[in-house]
Amino acid sequence: xxxxxxxxxxxxxxxxxxxxxxxxxxxxxxxxxxxxxxxxxxxxxxxxxxxxxxxxxxxxxxxxxxxxxxxxxxxxxxxxxxxxxxxxxxxxxxxxxxxxxxxxxxxxxxxxxxxxxxxxxxxxxxxxxxxxxxxxxxxx
Amino acid sequence: xxxxxxxxxxxxxxxxxxxxxxxxxxxxxxxxxxxxxxxxxxxxxxxxxxxxxxxxxxxxxxxxxxxxxxxxxxxxxxxxxxxxxxxxxxxxxxxxxxxxxxxxxxxxxxxxxxxxxxxxxxxxxxxxxxxxxxxxxxxx
Amino acid sequence: xxxxxxxxxxxxxxxxxxxxxxxxxxxxxxxxxxxxxxxxxxxxxxxxxxxxxxxxxxxxxxxxxxxxxxxxxxxxxxxxxxxxxxxxxxxxxxxxxxxxxxxxxxxxxxxxxxxxxxxxxxxxxxxxxxxxxxxxxxxx
Numbered sequence: 001x002x003x004x005x006x007x008x009x010x011x012x013x014x015x016x017x018x019x020x021x022x023x024x025x026x027x028x029x030x031x032x033x034x035x036x037x038x039x040x041x042x043x044x045x046x047x048x049x050x051x052x053x054x055x056x057x058x059x060x061x062x063x064x065x066x067x068x069x070x071x072x073x074x075x076x077x078x079x080x081x082x083x084x085x086x087x088x089x090x091x092x093x094x095x096x097x098x099x100x101x102x103x104x105x106x107x108x109x110x111x112x113x114x115x116x117x118x119x120x121x122x123x124x125x126x127x128x129x130x131x132x133x134x135x136x137x138x139x140x
Numbered sequence: 141x142x143x144x145x146x147x148x149x150x151x152x153x154x155x156x157x158x159x160x161x162x163x164x165x166x167x168x169x170x171x172x173x174x175x176x177x178x179x180x181x182x183x184x185x186x187x188x189x190x191x192x193x194x195x196x197x198x199x200x201x202x203x204x205x206x207x208x209x210x211x212x213x214x215x216x217x218x219x220x221x222x223x224x225x226x227x228x229x230x231x232x233x234x235x236x237x238x239x240x241x242x243x244x245x246x247x248x249x250x251x252x253x254x255x256x257x258x259x260x261x262x263x264x265x266x267x268x269x270x271x272x273x274x275x276x277x278x279x280x
Numbered sequence: 281x282x283x284x285x286x287x288x289x290x291x292x293x294x295x296x297x298x299x300x301x302x303x304x305x306x307x308x309x310x311x312x313x314x315x316x317x318x319x320x321x322x323x324x325x326x327x328x329x330x331x332x333x334x335x336x337x338x339x340x341x342x343x344x345x346x347x348x349x350x351x352x353x354x355x356x357x358x359x360x361x362x363x364x365x366x367x368x369x370x371x372x373x374x375x376x377x378x379x380x381x382x383x384x385x386x387x388x389x390x391x392x393x394x395x396x397x398x399x400x401x402x403x404x405x406x407x408x409x410x411x412x413x414x415x416x417x418x419x420x
Contacts, residue, residue: 002419004315004386035144037179037275039317041384043393045333050235053185058220059231065217066232070210070350077345080338091339092346095330095377097235099396102242102382104181104273106144111273113183116239133384133391135317137277137417139142175284177319177415190375193325198360199371205357206372210350237375242382244321244413246284251413253323256379277417279282 001036003029003136009120011128014086016050016060020117024110029136031108036138038110041100043131046090046124048097054117063119067093090123097121105138141176143169143276149260151268154226156190156200160257164250169276171248176278178250181240183271186230186264188237194257203259207233230263237261245278281316283309283416289400291408294366296330296340300397304390309416311388316418318390321380323411326370326404328377334397343399347373370403377401385418 007026009019023040024030030038042049053059071092073085080088101118104111120130147166149159163180164170170178182189193199211232213225220228241258244251260270287306289299303320304310310318322329333339351372353365360368381398384391400410 002315004384035142035275037277039382039384041382041391043396045331045393045395051185051239052231052235056220059228062218062220062228063232063235065219066211066215069215069217071346075346075349077349078342079345080336080342088339088342091332092343095332095343095399098238098378099331100382102179102181102240104144104179104275106273111181113185113271115185116183119235131393133386135315135384137317175282175415177417191325191379192371192375196360199368202358202360202368203372203375205359206351206355209355209357238378242319242321242380244284244319244415246413251321253325253411255325256323259375 001138001140005134007132007134009130009132012122014122014125016063017120018054018117019120023118027134030105032140033105033108033136033138034140036105036136038103038105039100039135041133043133046094047127047130048094048099048121049101050097050119050121051101051116052119053115055115086125093123141278141280145274147272147274149270149272152262154262154265156203157260158194158257159260163258167274170245172280173245173248173276173278174280176245176276178243178245179240179275181273183273186234187267187270188234188239188261189241190237190259190261191241191256192259193255195255226265233263281418281420285414287412287414289410289412292402294402294405296343297400298334298397299400303398307414310385312420313385313388313416313418314420316385316416318383318385319380319415321413323413326374327407327410328374328379328401329381330377330399330401331381331396332399333395335395366405373403
């Protein structure tokens with residue numbers, strides 16, 4: 001059983017945002033799968049998806065703090081600077097975290113750990129809305 | 141053909157641990173797949189899975205050395221500190237390495253490179269046992 | 281519908297290389313899938329795959345610049361040094377970027393964003409040719 005659907009995540013400020021509920025609500029076909037996988041793929045190169053702690057907003061703030069220091073905007077070695085100081089660091093961060101998540105599905109729901117939630121990682125100042133392509137496979 | 145099974149990895153000290161054998165032994169259904177994929181998903185936000193060199197223990201020690209320096213415990217910018225100094229770095233490391241691996245299966249076995257092995261990356265001092273949800277798909 | 285095929289990418293210099301076209305040309309079975317997933321897995325521990333900006337070569341140069349600084353060759357904490365100064369950093373970079381990509385397929389083609397391309401990330405000075413195992417699944 002295969003389903004594919006494009007989801008649009010509304011524009012968010014630069015930072016890390018919990019979007020589990022928004023994604024699940026956009027994938028009604030999840031409910032038809034007894035066992036399977038949900039592949040979520042972001043169609044951009046300066047935003048990413050990751051899975052992490054779904055409870056404390058300060059965890060997401062600390063993600064931003066660490067990534068902004070690890071991949072600095074003002075590094076002297078950047079050569080691709082035409083799209084602004086946040087562009088090249090956004091590309092690096094996007095690859096460090098990755099463009100997609102593959103999540104297990106069981107009994108019609110994402111089978112995540114208690115504390116796991118999906119983050120939209122917005123690495124641009126003005127990234128705009130972000131498109132995901134979701135591909136579900138499994139058996140009913 | 142779909143199979144899903146939860147595996148429990150016993151508690152290990154903070155660091156990087158080779159667990160390929162333990163995982164394969166826990167997945168007897170692998171043997172039924174002629175071609176397919178094995179999705180291994182860790183149900184935690186402060187441990188992760190990665191694939192790397194399966195021969196030299198000093199490679200795994202050097203992983204710990206690099207990650208501990210790249211994501212320091214005593215950084216002044218951490219705000220989520222209630223669960224101890226190793227907690228927030230563990231979350232960052234978990235997302236850098238990722239919560240899951242998708243591995244090819246061929247002729248009933250993981251089809252890995254000669255030097256590839258699965259690492260359990262334990263980022264907490266006292267992380268305890270870790271649960272994986274394995275989802276196998278393919279054709280027999 | 282499952283297909284599995286090994287691809288060989290010719291030896292490239294250390295750095296980040298756009299290989300989307302080469303991979304697609306090596307996977308004629310993509311054309312038979314109406315909806316599905318393409319799993320690309322590199323069978324090595326010192327090279328990796330990532331997805332990023334497919335237009336400007338200077339983005340790929342800046343990837344090399346950042347990764348070479350983030351994972352330095354001359355760090356005093358490396359203990360696995362027998363295979364040369366580029367070896368241990370190559371292992372770390374390989375895990376930061378990951379050994380595989382899972383990409384959505386739609387109407388017989390990789391369903392990527394406009395600016396997304398597949399990078400072969402060659403972390404060794406003399407890595408040689410690199411083998412990929414591609415696993416395609418989906419429905420026709």
